[in-house]
Amino acid sequence: MIIAPDSLKGTATAQEAAQALADGVRSVLADAEIILAPMADGGEGTAATFQGQEITLPTVDAMGRLCEASYVLDGTTAYIDIAAASGLPAVMPGNDPATADTYGTGVLIADAQTRGAQRIVLGLGGSATVDGGTGILIALGATPMDQAGHPLKKGGVALKDIASIDTAQLNIPAAAMEWVLLSDVTSPATGSDGAAAVFGPQKGADAETVAALDAGIEALLQATGVDGSIPGMGAAGATPVSLMWLSTLLHGSADRIHLMPGAPLIARTQGLEDAIPKADLVITAEGRLDEQSFRGKVVGTLWHLAKAAGTPLAVAAGQLGELPDGVHGVxxxxxSDVYEQLFDAGQRIAMSTVQG
Incomplete structure (x- = not known):
C-alpha cells in the first residue's frame, strides 16, 4: 500500500498527512506493508519532499515585511518554494496584489548561490503575487525601468510602464544558474486563462485590478520578448516570464531553464512510477477535490499512474467533488483536529478495503 498525500494547506504538511493516514490504516490492518511517499505539485511543501540541509534566513514577504523563510540545499541544488517567502497565507487578509512582489524569493535564490548552489528547483504554487517574477529580478540586481529611465514601483500593476530592464548591477553568478520551474497549473501568462484573470481574485484582486495586472504582464511580455502562451507560464503570477528572459539573456538560449509540471517529477523522485504497479492500493489526500485536482495536481498525477497500472486509488479530502470511475473518495x-480527521479517513479507507 502506498500513501502519497499532498499537503493540506495551513493544517498539515504532506509528511504529517501521510503519517496520520498510515496510523489510521494500521489501526484496522495492523500488518499492512505501507510505503509513505509525501507528495507535492510545485506548491507549498514541494521543497520539503527533497533531501538536504534546511537553510533558514531573514527575508521579506510579498508585502515587503520582514519575515523568515527556509529552503533545502542538497549539494549544488537548492529547492525553494515561492510560497516560503512570497506565499499568500502570510499576507492574508490584507494582501495587495497590485503591489505584492517576489523580492523575498529572490533573496533566498541569491543566498543559495553563495552557499554553492548551481541549480535552483523552484516550486511555483501558492504565491501572493502577480508581478511576473520581477521582484526576483530586482533581488538579483536587474531593475525594470520606464521610458524615462526611472525604476518602476514594485508589483504587477506598475509593469504597464515597463520599457526596459537595466542589468548593470546584475548578480551574474546567481542569475546564470540552471533553473527548474515546477508548475502546478497549465495557465498561460495573460488572457482569460492567465495569471491575473484566474488567480488574481484568489489573491485579493477586484475586476479593475485584474485588468491592470493583466495589462502589466502583457507589457512585460512585450519588453522581454518571452512567449507567454507556453502552458505554465502563468504560474506564480507569471513568474516564469522574468526567469525565462533572464536565463535566455545570459546563455543565448532557453537551454538552462526548464518549465515543467511539478507532480510528475516528484512522483518520479519518490519512485512511484515503479512502486504503484506493485501496490494493492494508493491513498492520497488534499484539502479540496474538484476538476482542477485532475489537471497537473497530485491527485491527477497519481490517478493516471494508478489507472495505467490497474491499481485502485482512494482520495481523502475536506471537500469532495465529482470523482472519475474507479476512484474511491472519503x-x-x-x-478541528487534522490528525484526527486523517486518522479517521485512513481507518475508513482500510475498512472499505477489508469489506471489498
Whole structure:
C-alpha cells in the first residue's frame, strides 16, 4: 500500500498527512506493508519532499515585511518554494496584489548561490503575487525601468510602464544558474486563462485590478520578448516570464531553464512510477477535490499512474467533488483536529478495503 498525500494547506504538511493516514490504516490492518511517499505539485511543501540541509534566513514577504523563510540545499541544488517567502497565507487578509512582489524569493535564490548552489528547483504554487517574477529580478540586481529611465514601483500593476530592464548591477553568478520551474497549473501568462484573470481574485484582486495586472504582464511580455502562451507560464503570477528572459539573456538560449509540471517529477523522485504497479492500493489526500485536482495536481498525477497500472486509488479530502470511475473518495469528518480527521479517513479507507 502506498500513501502519497499532498499537503493540506495551513493544517498539515504532506509528511504529517501521510503519517496520520498510515496510523489510521494500521489501526484496522495492523500488518499492512505501507510505503509513505509525501507528495507535492510545485506548491507549498514541494521543497520539503527533497533531501538536504534546511537553510533558514531573514527575508521579506510579498508585502515587503520582514519575515523568515527556509529552503533545502542538497549539494549544488537548492529547492525553494515561492510560497516560503512570497506565499499568500502570510499576507492574508490584507494582501495587495497590485503591489505584492517576489523580492523575498529572490533573496533566498541569491543566498543559495553563495552557499554553492548551481541549480535552483523552484516550486511555483501558492504565491501572493502577480508581478511576473520581477521582484526576483530586482533581488538579483536587474531593475525594470520606464521610458524615462526611472525604476518602476514594485508589483504587477506598475509593469504597464515597463520599457526596459537595466542589468548593470546584475548578480551574474546567481542569475546564470540552471533553473527548474515546477508548475502546478497549465495557465498561460495573460488572457482569460492567465495569471491575473484566474488567480488574481484568489489573491485579493477586484475586476479593475485584474485588468491592470493583466495589462502589466502583457507589457512585460512585450519588453522581454518571452512567449507567454507556453502552458505554465502563468504560474506564480507569471513568474516564469522574468526567469525565462533572464536565463535566455545570459546563455543565448532557453537551454538552462526548464518549465515543467511539478507532480510528475516528484512522483518520479519518490519512485512511484515503479512502486504503484506493485501496490494493492494508493491513498492520497488534499484539502479540496474538484476538476482542477485532475489537471497537473497530485491527485491527477497519481490517478493516471494508478489507472495505467490497474491499481485502485482512494482520495481523502475536506471537500469532495465529482470523482472519475474507479476512484474511491472519503470526505474528512468535521473536526478541528487534522490528525484526527486523517486518522479517521485512513481507518475508513482500510475498512472499505477489508469489506471489498
Amino acid at each position: 470526505q474528512l469528518k468535521d473536526s
